[in-house]
Amino acid sequence: MILHILNRSPGSSLVYREALAGMGPEDRLLLIEDGVQGALTSQARHFESLGGRLFALREDLASRGLEGRCDASVQVVDVDGFVVLTEEADKTVSWF
Amino acid sequence: MASTEIARYLEVEGRQVPLDPEGYLVELDDWTPAVARAMAAEEGCELTYEHWEIIEVLRNFYARFETSPAMRPLVKAVSQALGPEKGGSLHLMKLFPDSPAKAGARLAGLPKPANCL
Amino acid sequence: MQYPTVPPAGDVLVILRHSPHGSSWLREGLDAALVAAAFGQAVSLLFQSEGVLALVKGQGPGPLGQKGTSATLDMLAMYDIESLFLDAVALARLGFSSDELQLTARPVDQAATAELIAGHRLVLTF
Numbered sequence: 223m224i225l226h227i228l229n230r231s232p233g234s235s236l237v238y239r240e241a242l243a244g245m246g247p248e249d250r251l252l253l254i255e256d257g258v259q260g261a262l263t264s265q266a267r268h269f270e271s272l273g274g275r276l277f278a279l280r281e282d283l284a285s286r287g288l289e290g291r292c293d294a295s296v297q298v299v300d301v302d303g304f305v306v307l308t309e310e311a312d313k314t315v316s317w318f
Numbered sequence: 319m320a321s322t323e324i325a326r327y328l329e330v331e332g333r334q335v336p337l338d339p340e341g342y343l344v345e346l347d348d349w350t351p352a353v354a355r356a357m358a359a360e361e362g363c364e365l366t367y368e369h370w371e372i373i374e375v376l377r378n379f380y381a382r383f384e385t386s387p388a389m390r391p392l393v394k395a396v397s398q399a400l401g402p403e404k405g406g407s408l409h410l411m412k413l414f415p416d417s418p419a420k421a422g423a424r425l426a427g428l429p430k431p432a433n434c435l
Numbered sequence: 436m437q438y439p440t441v442p443p444a445g446d447v448l449v450i451l452r453h454s455p456h457g458s459s460w461l462r463e464g465l466d467a468a469l470v471a472a473a474f475g476q477a478v479s480l481l482f483q484s485e486g487v488l489a490l491v492k493g494q495g496p497g498p499l500g501q502k503g504t505s506a507t508l509d510m511l512a513m514y515d516i517e518s519l520f521l522d523a524v525a526l527a528r529l530g531f532s533s534d535e536l537q538l539t540a541r542p543v544d545q546a547a548t549a550e551l552i553a554g555h556r557l558v559l560t561f
Contacts, residue, residue, distance in 0.1 A: 224552065224553065235453070236442050236484070240452065240483055240484055240522075240548075242554045243549070244450075244548050244549055244551075245549055246549045246550075246552070249549075278515040282514050288456075312557070313557065313558065315552060315558045315560065316560055317498070317560060318560070324466060331488065379513075382506070382508035382509070382510075383507065383509060383513070384506040384507070385506070385507065387468070388473040388514075389473070390472065390473050390475070390514060390515070391473075391513035391514050393514060394513050394515070412512060422540070423508045432466070
């Protein structure tokens with residue numbers, strides 16, 4: 223399993239498409255920084271192909287006031303959860 | 319990378335040629351064969367035909383690729399130009415002890431190779 | 436168009452996503468690839484998204500004389516970096532075909548991209 227990390231929002235950058243293209247069937251995607259906008263109910267459709275493999279960083283959601291606005295398909299993790307995701311992954315790939 | 323800091327001057331045929339703190343040319347256009355001879359003479363070394371062959375390969379490499387080669391591509395470039403024996407790292411180490419890529423680039427009047435320890 | 440059938444493997448995959456001249460990302464990615472190769476790593480490059488423009492023929496220096504990346508691309512073979520891939524969809528979207536490029540790179544689709552990423556120990560995006 224590879225952990226892909228995306229820090230740009232679907233509204234401002236198409237890099238999310240390449241992130242999705244680069245993902246294998248077991249891989250996970252973690253949204254951080256501006257990337258957490260992709261976790262909004264209005265945006266999460268861009269990532270619907272991921273099923274339960276979409277994560278968003280709580281700290282970045284909270285600082286943007288978006289914590290309660292996440293789509294049900296998104297698993298919210300804090301920094302410790304980020305560390306666990308990293309440990310469970312064979313490697314990480316950053317998309318920015 | 320080429321440094322623009324002048325640490326000292328090398329006297330070559332009455333000209334003062336500026337060198338950076340690591341002994342590379344500040345102005346790459348200052349290079350002439352006499353500059354290479356003067357640099358080598360400072361280190362107590364006289365350049366032989368075999369040195370000049372490598373210097374030419376280095377200068378051609380830079381002219382084509384705009385970069386000084388690290389050891390691995392230098393070996394490859396010398397092998398392609400002069401044959402595998404001369405491209406062996408032993409031959410290069412004998413001519414330019416310690417670090418052929420760095421010492422060779424200096425004598426050939428190129429910037430210090432970047433991707434090279 | 437041909438896609439690789441066997442997942443290509445190597446030590447380091449450098450993904451280049453930025454076009455020449457607009458930023459230093461492309462140059463930095465190429466530098467990272469050269470350093471890895473100079474230390475004996477098996478390096479692959481994937482030109483993705485606007486990064487495919489790095490492969491277009493006929494590039495030169497910038498208007499103020501800034502060095503381009505075209506000479507560096509020619510140099511890749513001297514560092515034994517010969518495992519080159521490109522994002523076929525991006526190339527087509529920008530209106531180029533493979534025979535208009537400076538170097539030969541294998542076109543990859545979405546599935547091959549994922550295999551490429553999985554097949555390398557370290558993946559760096561630029």
